[in-house]
Amino acid sequence: MSNSPAERRSYSENLASDQTFDIHPITPRVGAEIGGIDLAQLTDADAEAIRSILVDRKAIVFRNQNITTAQYASFMRIFGDPVTEDLVAEPGNPPQVGAIHIRPDERQRINFWHMDHSFRDLPSPILSLHAKILPPCGGDTLFASLEAAYDSLSEATKKRIEGLHTLHKITPTQNSKRRYTKEQMTGMENAPSVRHPLVGLNPDNGRKFLFVNIPIYCRSIAEMQNEQGDALLKKLYRHVQRPEFHFRLCWTPNTLVVWENVHCLHYPVADYFPHERKLWRVAIKGTERPALA
Numbered sequence: 135m136s137n138s139p140a141e142r143r144s145y146s147e148n149l150a151s152d153q154t155f156d157i158h159p160i161t162p163r164v165g166a167e168i169g170g171i172d173l174a175q176l177t178d179a180d181a182e183a184i185r186s187i188l189v190d191r192k193a194i195v196f197r198n199q200n201i202t203t204a205q206y207a208s209f210m211r212i213f214g215d216p217v218t219e220d221l222v223a224e225p226g227n228p229p230q231v232g233a234i235h236i237r238p239d240e241r242q243r244i245n246f247w248h249m250d251h252s253f254r255d256l257p258s259p260i261l262s263l264h265a266k267i268l269p270p271c272g273g274d275t276l277f278a279s280l281e282a283a284y285d286s287l288s289e290a291t292k293k294r295i296e297g298l299h300t301l302h303k304i305t306p307t308q309n310s311k312r313r314y315t316k317e318q319m320t321g322m323e324n325a326p327s328v329r330h331p332l333v334g335l336n337p338d339n340g341r342k343f344l345f346v347n348i349p350i351y352c353r354s355i356a357e358m359q360n361e362q363g364d365a366l367l368k369k370l371y372r373h374v375q376r377p378e379f380h381f382r383l384c385w386t387p388n389t390l391v392v393w394e395n396v397h398c399l400h401y402p403v404a405d406y407f408p409h410e411r412k413l414w415r416v417a418i419k420g421t422e423r424p425a426l427a
């Protein structure tokens with residue numbers, strides 16, 4: 135698929151006129167693939183354009199990025215400070231580059247739509263993965279735009295959820311059990327719930343987004359009785375999963391993806407047992423609480 139320069143520019147107002155790389159939208163509402171770029175050699179203008187495209191498209195896929203982990207950490211600094219906590223450390227990697235590693239004959243247990251860290255006051259706004267070891271096929275990751283999901287709600291539902299808040303709490307998962315010590319997990323499980331708006335406002339583009347997560351994290355609606363709130367949350371969580379709001383990333387070696395964690399849900403597909411899958415992972419530090427729309 136190829137786009138004329140004019141079409142490409144429509145995906146971002148801030149592209150420089152001397153833009154050298156190619157941008158291909160993946161679906162109408164979410165995702166872009168950028169080609170003809172080496173992430174180890176970005177100019178300031180490239181970095182500015184990539185940040186702008188990310189705001190528009192929510193997730194960007196870069197293929198064939200044969201870069202070192204130090205170059206990966208350096209690239210991710212264009213989005214903020216990579217965190218050194220919250221990672222499964224990998225010997226030989228910079229402390230900001232962790233691993234998502236399912237070993238041969240091990241089952242991946244995270245196979246549901248979710249956002250990372252919504253149980254924090256300041257969830258990571260941007261996450262990234264870089265594929266290193268892939269199964270022969272499968273192990274894809276899907277991404278859904280919470281802005282597109284909000285836009286498609288009926289006016290009645292938009293009115294019904296306006297001004298509501300949700301309560302989020304951690305639930306131990308395959309990844310969190312690896313990332314945190316038992317004491318850290320107990321501390322987080324005993325911490326009070328974190329309150330977030332159900333409809334957030336993205337300050338970067340002025341768009342509203344449906345801030346829901348899987349019920350194991352997004353436990354209840356603060357202003358509603360449990361039964362009523364649970365039913366509404368389930369309905370909204372199901373709504374986000376409509377294929378019109380998502381794209382499916384079929385990994386190839388050295389594919390690198392960056393996405394807006396707070397404005398997306400992602401789904402790692404656990405269909406590749408008994409094969410191995412290993413990706414490097416970088417998370418950007420959260421600095422702002424999601425704002426009420």
Ligand SMILES: [Fe+2]
Pocket residue numbers: 248249250400
């Ligand atoms: Fe995740």
